[in-house]
Amino acid sequence: MDTLQILRMNGGEGETSYAKNSVVQRKIMSYESPSIEEAVTDILCKNFSETMGMADLGCSSGPNTLTLVSEVIDMVNSKSQKMGFSLPEVRVSLNDLPGNDFNDIFVSLPTFYQKQEEEKGKGFRNNCFISCVGGSFYGRLFPKKSLHLVHSSSSLHWLSRAPPRLAVDAAVPLNKGKIYISKTSPSSVSKAYLSQFREDLSLFLKSRSEEMVPGGRMVLSFLGRTSADPATEHGGHQWELLAKALTSMVSEGRVLEEKIDSFNAPYYAPSLEEVRNEVEEEGSFVIKSLKALEVEWDAGFQTDSACEIQENKRKISSRGGRVAKTIRAVVESMLESQFGRDIIDDLFVKYAELVDDYFSRTTPIYINLVLSVTRKGP
Ligand SMILES: C[S@@+](CC[C@H](N)C(=O)[O-])C[C@H]1O[C@@H](n2cnc3c(N)ncnc32)[C@H](O)[C@@H]1O
Known part of the structure; x- marks a missing residue:
């Protein structure tokens, strides 16, 4: 099934919303500055x-969405002043995907x-014109040639x-009992x-190469790995x-084994080498830098009084609880469509x-990769 139909960050401002549970992604954004x-x-x-022209791809909703815009405008303003240029209109x-909570963004704009x-x-209002575009970045x-800066975090x-090749048609499912690449996966x-x-990456780069002006810049950050081994713990142990x-x-009779066997996360944590090879092979961009940075699963959050979360009348007190909320805000819609709503809590x-x-x-x-490229010209 297409990611478009099943992936949607939890909207709104509630306890399980992405807006309230995106500190890890916020930390990752700070690394890109x-x-x-x-x-x-x-x-x-x-x-x-x-x-x-600037685009933020996969903007979601919540505090991170407009933080980036504010930071970029600050940079544009201070650099333009230093260089003695008049401020460009941005x-x-x-x-994001059409199911994103764009309404939350519109409501927060004023x-x-x-x-x-x-x-x-x-004057800020006359300098920065924000619009939202629903659709897949693939x-x-x-x-x-309408974009000078593209960002995605x-x-x-x-x-x-x-991967369609993993669809269950064999008597024994290829990735039995797993939902992503595992040490036991063939x-x-x-x-x-x-x-x-x-x-996917090739289509992404080709699409952006048409939309960007020659010399335009793109900064992308996403989860990946430094090891060549795709089953390394840093690549996908959360799955x-x-x-x-x-x-x-399954043993409690609440999840069908076949449902696990037939589900494969539409996610991939590439190695540095795989990213470099694909960018070079596609050919539209020159790599300025490609770095790998580490971020703790809970963004290093620690407290003496453990984080207490009341969920389904059971109390979780821990860093684990915090990580669970972060992951839930991202994958809940996807799991709900495969396993049903009742099991989620x-x-x-x-x-x-x-x-x-x-x-x-x-x-x-997590290993977070930060790739910075320039659109080749003309
Ligand atoms: C974890 S959120 C990151 C949001 C924000 N950039 C941040 O750093 O907090 C990932 C976002 O990517 C979006 N996304 C995933 N695949 C996409 C696609 N093919 N096209 C557009 N957006 C996509 C998801 O809908 C989701 O909102």
Whole structure:
């Protein structure tokens, strides 16, 4: 099934919303700032025109969405002043899948503009024009040569679909009991995932190459890995634990085993090498930098009084509980469509326990890749 139909961050501002549970992604965004600043400076030095087109792909909703816009406008303003240029007008396009809570963004815009004008002075509104574009970034979204800066954070690890080659048609399912590449998965599973990733990234780059001006810049950050082994714990252990939590519900008669066997997450954490190879092979962009950074599963959040979360009348007190909320805000819609709504609360209680146990043995980290590229010209 297409990701478009099943992936949707939890909307609104409630307890399980993405807006309330996206500190890890916020931390990841903070790691990108130097790359974005370098890209903005480069764009201004090229002095393209009086207007600048910028797109944020996979913007979701919540505090992270407009934080990036504010940061980029700050950079544009201070760099332009230093260089003695007049301020360009910036067209900001916020993109996500059609099921995204765009309404939340629209509702928050007046407050955002008001706050920006208080902080940055009147005129902000005439400098920064924000619109929203619903659709998949695996395909064209914008007119030809309309973008100078493209950004995407914590989104490109989502594939356009689960690898079709994994669809259950054999008597024994290829990835039995698992929902992502695991140490026990046969090599055909990781090959199928790599093939889908390559197809998707290539289409993504081709689409952006048409939409961006020559010399335009793109900063992308997404989960990945430094190891060549696709089953490395840093690549997808969050899925391993989720599969374990689901499996524990099979014996309780609450989840059908076949439902686990037939579900494969439309997600891929590529290695640095796989990203580099695909960008070079597609050929439209020159790599300026490609880095791998570590971020803890709960963004390093620690407190003496453990984080207490009341879920389904059971109390989870832990870093595991916090991680479970972060993951739930992202994958709930997807799991609901495969396993039904009834199991969700209990599933994430179990998941929190498993994550706690994992924390007691190690410091779980994600590897976040930050790729900065320039559109080749002309
Ligand atoms: C974890 S959120 C990241 C949101 C935000 N960029 C941040 O850093 O907080 C990932 C977002 O990517 C979006 N996404 C996934 N696949 C997409 C696609 N093919 N096209 C557009 N958006 C996509 C999801 O809907 C989701 O809102």
